[in-house]
Amino acid sequence: MKPTISIVVAIFNRKDELFELLNSLNAQTDKDFEVIIVDDGSLIDLKPTIHNFEEILNIKYFKKTNSGPGLSRNYGAKRASNDWLVFVDSDVIVENDYIENIKNGILSIPCDAFGGADKAHRGFNLMQKAISYSMTSVFTTGGIRGNKKAVSKFQPRSFNMGVKKEVFEKVGGFSEMRIGEDPDLSMTLWENGFTTAFFDTIAVYHKRRVDFGKFSKQVYQFGCARPILNQRHPNYVKISFAFPTLFLLGYVLGFIEYFILQKGFVLSLFGLYTMMVLLHAMIVTKNIAIAGMAVISTYIQMFSYGYGFLKSWILLNVLKMKPENAFPTHFHKV
Numbered sequence: 001m002k003p004t005i006s007i008v009v010a011i012f013n014r015k016d017e018l019f020e021l022l023n024s025l026n027a028q029t030d031k032d033f034e035v036i037i038v039d040d041g042s043l044i045d046l047k048p049t050i051h052n053f054e055e056i057l058n059i060k061y062f063k064k065t066n067s068g069p070g071l072s073r074n075y076g077a078k079r080a081s082n083d084w085l086v087f088v089d090s091d092v093i094v095e096n097d098y099i100e101n102i103k104n105g106i107l108s109i110p111c112d113a114f115g116g117a118d119k120a121h122r123g124f125n126l127m128q129k130a131i132s133y134s135m136t137s138v139f140t141t142g143g144i145r146g147n148k149k150a151v152s153k154f155q156p157r158s159f160n161m162g163v164k165k166e167v168f169e170k171v172g173g174f175s176e177m178r179i180g181e182d183p184d185l186s187m188t189l190w191e192n193g194f195t196t197a198f199f200d201t202i203a204v205y206h207k208r209r210v211d212f213g214k215f216s217k218q219v220y221q222f223g224c225a226r227p228i229l230n231q232r233h234p235n236y237v238k239i240s241f242a243f244p245t246l247f248l249l250g251y252v253l254g255f256i257e258y259f260i261l262q263k264g265f266v267l268s269l270f271g272l273y274t275m276m277v278l279l280h281a282m283i284v285t286k287n288i289a290i291a292g293m294a295v296i297s298t299y300i301q302m303f304s305y306g307y308g309f310l311k312s313w314i315l316l317n318v319l320k321m322k323p324e325n326a327f328p329t330h331f332h333k334v
Helices: 015-026 047-051 069-078 098-108 126-136 148-153 165-170 181-191 212-232 239-260 265-285 288-318
Strands: 005-011 033-040 059-064 084-088 092-094 113-115 160-164 196-198 204-206
Touching: 005 015, 005 069, 005 098, 015 033, 015 047, 015 092, 015 098, 033 069, 047 059, 059 069, 069 165, 084 098, 084 165, 098 113, 126 212, 126 265, 126 288, 160 165, 160 181, 181 196, 181 212, 212 239, 212 288, 239 265, 239 288, 265 288
Parallel strands: 005 033, 005 084, 033 059, 113 196
Antiparallel strands: 084 160, 092 204, 113 160
């Protein structure tokens, strides 16, 4: 029997992006799935957008008070009818064979949860493509994530993540974390003996942030979340998680070396890194303008994530603060 699929989308305000997502789901080669839309207290009316698809998609719409994405996905999961829950962010677009490839992946790769990659759509603007490069590149934190070479320890992310409903319910779904709730779930699955897999045929087009300021704030929050996750799941701590912080401190050290010791060895290493990113981005994106912006977005990512990680590590491990007190906005009070 083919697996049955419930797509669960937690959304806050993103009306136009919701239309694009639903439009891509309407174009699926395999039409046998349901869509659960959980409106997480949006300030604009999403019903007109939902209404456009009610007769062509098996769609259910629920509106609730704001609680953050994780708990909203839990809300949607409870109302799903099928065996597999597939979580996607509201700012993604999927290929026409997305559902078909998910079902084929489940049948061919035994697992309790799975995830796929994200990439830039040809219709994205230059900045979106540059940010997408930075978030997926081997030269940034994108290279730290699991990949298809490490299928059994791949950490699915909630922009493109599937979990057996019965397994999701056994581990309690997403936790009270508002940021980092998806790797938290992946590691919770491992701790309970469940397996994850990488499906290389189900990549989604992920818009992410559309300007550098918002992108900086987003990755800063990701950096803050990582030491919290390290405390919650000490068996899965990797030294590579601290790489962006070492990158940031190394850059500061380079300037100290240059202005005090009148030497530029450290900064020359950063110059080499910059050229590697630029050349790699040109090869990947085939666009020099995107590659130039990718260098900027890469440094923003490394510095913002690194600073967030360092701040969080000090608060949690040196000052011994509880995560909920150090970063109250990272948690929802249940």
